[in-house]
Amino acid sequence: MIQQIVDLIEANTSFLVVAHENPDGDAIGSTLGLANALREMGKDVVALNVDGVPQIMQFLPGFDQLVTTLPENKQFDVAFVLDSGDLVRAGVPVQECCKALVNIDHHPHSEFGDICYVDTTASATAVLIDRVLQQCDYRMSLDVAKPLYLGILSDTGSFRYSSANPEAFSVAGRLVGMGIDPWEIASCLYESLAPERMKLLGLVLPTLEISDCGRYASVAMTEDILKQSGASEEHTDGFVNYPRAIRGVEVALFFRQIGADAYKISMRSRGTIDVGAMARELGGGGHHNAAGAKVNGSLEEARATVSRLLDRLI
Structure with missing residues (x-):
């Protein structure tokens, strides 16, 4: 599989590199790592994300x-869709503008593309990009290494999660x-936060709800809270980790009004608890330990829907 991707890179000239909307560190890190590498190989590259690069990155x-x-009207020889789980999460009509579509991902049930390189045992999509680049006739630069490192750091929770293999x-x-x-990257990612993010966090934490059994908890952000804080949606990254930090909580949830x-x-x-399976019941997707979905209804109705599923699973 990796050799097929390497052959495509060597045989073609123009490339699109895109990852999922509302990007996290792995999405941006793998996108920029691959795009920078392809440029250094002399390729014509467009790196794209419909929501852009978060300020902290x-x-x-x-x-x-x-x-x-x-x-x-741009056509590409090859399009890489990274870390997306589902093609629709790229947010653009990728298939219409490329001759070959390559899906590189570590999410389960990621089944699209002319080449589908998916390994759910990988800690991050950035690791899969590294595997591909190691087989290319190419010497990796710091401009490639830095985004890849950030992708791994981010998706392993600074090497704290079970994915840190x-x-x-x-x-x-x-x-x-x-x-x-490592300090430069960790400092930029975790200790260069916008004041608006801290104001938003101060408004979100009072919404904390812990289940009667104590095994799941949630926080929520309404559109009014977001407006009141002066922050933007990108500032909510990591908010779901606050309820997970509570002793006894096995599942944490962050409800964001859209x-x-x-x-x-x-x-x-x-x-x-396999939250990936739970998310798929709701029409979403993700990993065993990290997933997402969308639910229609008020905040109370959304919380009730998820609570019913969790009560059954637990």
Whole structure:
């Protein structure tokens, strides 16, 4: 599978690299890592994300070359869709503008593309990009290593999650050996937060609800709360981890209002409960320990819907 991707890279000239909307560190890290590498190989590359690069990641090499819309009438030899789980999450009509579509992902049930390179044992899509680049006739630069390291750091929760397997440490160690400064990246990612984010967090935490059994908990953000804080949706990254930090909580939820009667739900599990399966019941998707879905209704109705599922699972 990897060799097929390498052959496509060597045989073609123009590439689109895109990851899922509302991008996290792995989506941006794998996108910029691959795009920068392809450019260094002399390829014509468009890196795209419909929601752009979050402010805390705008120190990464190549962030200023990433676009949010497809160039008009542009056709690509190959399109890479990264870390997306489902093609629709790319947010653009990828299939209409490429000759070959490559799906690289570590989410389960990610089944699309002319080449579908999916490995659910990988800690991050950035690790899969590293595997591909290691087989290319190409010498990796720091401009490629830095985004890939951020992708691994982000998706393993700074190497705290169960996804932090030996390969994650091995790849990260090699990237550090190349000259990556772990403190620089961690500082930019975790200790350069906007004041608006902290104001938003102060409004979200009072919405905390813990189930009677104490095994799941949630926080919520309405459109009014977001407006009151002066923050933007990108500032909510990581909010779901606050209820998960409560002793005894096995599943954490973050409800984010996305319309008059609709909520997007981020789910995190400590491992006992498969939130990926739960998310799929709601029409979403994700991993065993990290998933998401959308639910129609008021906040109370959305919480009740999810509570019924969790009560059954628990």
